[in-house]
Structures are given as C-alpha cells and as structure tokens.
Amino acid sequence: EKHGPYDEYPILPPESDLQICISHNDRPQPFHLMCEFDTVLVTMSGKGRVEFPEGPARYHTFEPGDFIYVPGGTQHRIVPEVPSVQLRYKAVKAGLEGISWHCESCGAEIGREVWDTEEELPQEGYLRTCAAFNADPQRRKCAGCGTVHAEIDLNPYRWKAVAEEVHTDRAKAQAKAAKPAKAAG
Numbered sequence: 001e002k003h004g005p006y007d008e009y010p011i012l013p014p015e016s017d018l019q020i021c022i023s024h025n026d027r028p029q030p031f032h033l034m035c036e037f038d039t040v041l042v043t044m045s046g047k048g049r050v051e052f053p054e055g056p057a058r059y060h061t062f063e064p065g066d067f068i069y070v071p072g073g074t075q076h077r078i079v080p081e082v083p084s085v086q087l088r089y090k091a092v093k094a095g096l097e098g099i100s101w102h103c104e105s106c107g108a109e110i111g112r113e114v115w116d117t118e119e120e121l122p123q124e125g126y127l128r129t130c131a132a133f134n135a136d137p138q139r140r141k142c143a144g145c146g147t148v149h150a151e152i153d154l155n156p157y158r159w160k161a162v163a164e165e166v167h168t169d170r171a172k173a174q175a176k177a178a179k180p181a182k183a184a185g
Helices: 122-135 159-178
Strands: 018-025 032-035 039-045 048-051 059-062 067-070 077-080 084-091 096-102 109-116
Touching (some): 077 084, 096 122
Antiparallel strands (some): 018 084, 032 096, 039 067, 039 084
8 A cells, every 4th residue: 555645654563662654755744743752754765855944954855765863842844856755763652743834935933733642643633733724814824924825735645544544553452452362271
C-alpha cells in the first residue's frame, strides 16, 4: 500500500519502544509541525528542504540517506522538490504535538494548535486543526500584513483513514496482550 503525503503512518507494532512513521510527500507540508520530544527525519528517496521559521538555521536540504535531527519543540515543515519518502523516528509516547501556520508573505506566525497524543492521534489533530483553519477566514488572516491565506486542500491527505487504522492496530495489540498465554505441556 502506498502511503500518502504527511501520513506519519506508524510502521512498527504499537508496543515498540520507538516508532518509525512513513510518509510519501509530493507537496509542501500544509503546516509546520512541532513535537514535544526530539525526532529524526530520514530521507529514503527524493530531495527538498526542511524549513525552520525560527532559529539560526532557516532550512536544511535533504536527499536520500540524509538524517535530519529536529529538537523537541522546534517548528518545521517539509518542502519536497520532487516526490520523497521520509521516515520519522519518534517516541511511542510522543507527548504533545502541534501545528502552526506562518504567513507566506511576511513569515509571521498566524495560528497554532497543540494537543496531547495520548488523547488525540497526530493524524486526528492534523485533520481537526486544518479543518478549523479552513472554516474561519479570520484564523487565516495575518495580523502583521493582512494577507488572508487560502484554505488547505484536504483531499490529498489520508489522515482520517490512517487514524482509523492506527486505532484498529492498537485495539488488536491490546486484545492480544490481554489474552492469557497457553500453558506449555
């Protein structure tokens, strides 16, 4: 199965101590992502850059084989030049995650949402917050320069389907763990 842009689809069993998430990115990420804990992005194919709206380094280019360390709390956005496959190494208990939007005209932050991944999966948070961003033109207006940003086209993103699959996988893992082990004999 081919995964879509910014799916962040977990590829290891839910009980693994480290999680690796895969995305096939063919367009700029529609937001900047923030993870409470450090993550590492690994590029398997493609090329582009990871943008950082704050700090001394504003971007880091990537190509196959590159590992990009992203410190916890750092806003970042993936912008592929060509279709790219990326893995994100992250903690299983990922803590808080959030997204922010920045004005394409002046660079000012125009909105931010944060949630606890124990209560809401990242993909659910992406879908909920992007839908809310789309629904309110005032949320899309930059206070600095007045630019009103276009709605995010949500059609390419499989966040709802990914969240449903993750919930199903977790339920299966919990049911399996709850079964008593058969006695050897």
